[in-house]
Amino acid sequence: MSEREAGGRTIYVVSDSLGDTAEYVVRAAVSQFNYEEVEIRRFSFVDDPSTVEEIAASARELGAMIVYTVVVPEIRHALEEACRNRGLRCHDILTPLLGAIGEMLGQTPKLIPGLVHKLDESYFRRVEAIEFAVKYDDGKDPRGLYKADIVLVGVSRTSKTPLSMYLAHRLYKVANVPLVPEVPVPEELFQIPASKVVGLTLQPETLHKIRTARLKALGLPPDASYARMERILEELNFAHEVFRRIGCPVIDVTNKAVEETAAIILELIKGGRIRP
Known part of the structure; x- marks a missing residue:
């Protein structure tokens, strides 16, 4: 199967830290399907907007979905914009949970990768x-x-x-x-x-x-x-x-x-x- 034929069956895991948490969540979700048909590619320590653009362009070629755990606002916003501009499916694992926990604790998250x-x-x-x-x-x-x-x-x-x-x-x-x-x-x-x-x-x-x-x-x-x-x-x-x-x-x-x-x-x- 060519890369283009694999479109829609690839998930990019993007993180500004190691990314193992995001990959684990993705694998747990994929395990509920015929996961042997899904390829997961991890991109760790993404800390530059230019890298985000390269990842998004590659995902566009494959029609891949992007799942990410990015806490640094600048990188997260760059990734969201890159996905939006290319019509990519993307899912933010961490930010909604940070918001909910922050609201419960009455605190602002540290937004430091790798904690x-x-x-x-x-x-x-x-x-x-x-x-x-x-x-x-x-x-x-x-x-x-x-x-x-x-x-x-x-x-x-x-x-x-x-x-x-x-x-x-x-x-x-x-x-x-x-x-x-x-x-x-x-x-x-x-x-x-x-x-x-x-x-x-x-x-x-x-x-x-x-x-x-x-x-x-x-x-x-x-x-x-x-x-x-x-x-x-x-x-x-x-x-x-x-x-x-x-x-x-x-x-x-x-x-x-x-x-x-x-x-x-x-x-x-x-x-x-x-x-x-």
């Missing part, structure tokens, strides 16, 4: 941070302390893991290290800047209740060493000695939700006490 890809970058950074938190959870690999933005340190049941995951969703790479008197503290913990370490502690009575409940949930006797008050005091004293050696800020997480503790850490970052 969605910046959002995508944020998504991938979040995924990377979550994977980091899983990889370096519970002191699994001390080498991760060098790579971390924030290092959480504390005895068992001070919410190190859920706090690591919460902060990962805020795009911070977080490692955490459990403190146990019988287990040597990783040397890496004293080699990294104290400004990215946060100590977590709990009131002994609260920690006793939490650990007792934990043992019960596991079907273990509540009087195990793990939940005995003398053992808890030993661990907490050990932890505070480590905090003192590091010189890091310490947060008492007693009766605090993970979100509250995270908010304190974010405020410490904002104030310069913690420097990821």
Whole structure:
């Protein structure tokens, strides 16, 4: 089939950014028909009126339809005029939606190409941070302390893991290290800047209740060493000695939700006490 014979079966996707959003929408729509008969051609990063004229002229030769996501007014108006002058079928995917959302929010759109890809970058950074938190959870690999933005340190049941995951969703790479008197503290913990370490502690009575409940949930006797008050005091004293050696800020997480503790850490970052 020649190009002229293919007239009416070609769709030009035009964008002043990458154009993958527009192409996806077009393919989704075309899939409702015999889409093997439709050719889709994408034109990305169209930022010059002369390029618009070339695209429109080519579309006129094929009798192609133009579908576009163009936020820069100058380019959008040039494309609309070029389509109108040549009698081309064209469809603006983005502008009507921008208008509706702007009306709902009472805001004016930024009209900057490619912002969605910046959002995508944020998504991938979040995924990377979550994977980091899983990889370096519970002191699994001390080498991760060098790579971390924030290092959480504390005895068992001070919410190190859920706090690591919460902060990962805020795009911070977080490692955490459990403190146990019988287990040597990783040397890496004293080699990294104290400004990215946060100590977590709990009131002994609260920690006793939490650990007792934990043992019960596991079907273990509540009087195990793990939940005995003398053992808890030993661990907490050990932890505070480590905090003192590091010189890091310490947060008492007693009766605090993970979100509250995270908010304190974010405020410490904002104030310069913690420097990821």
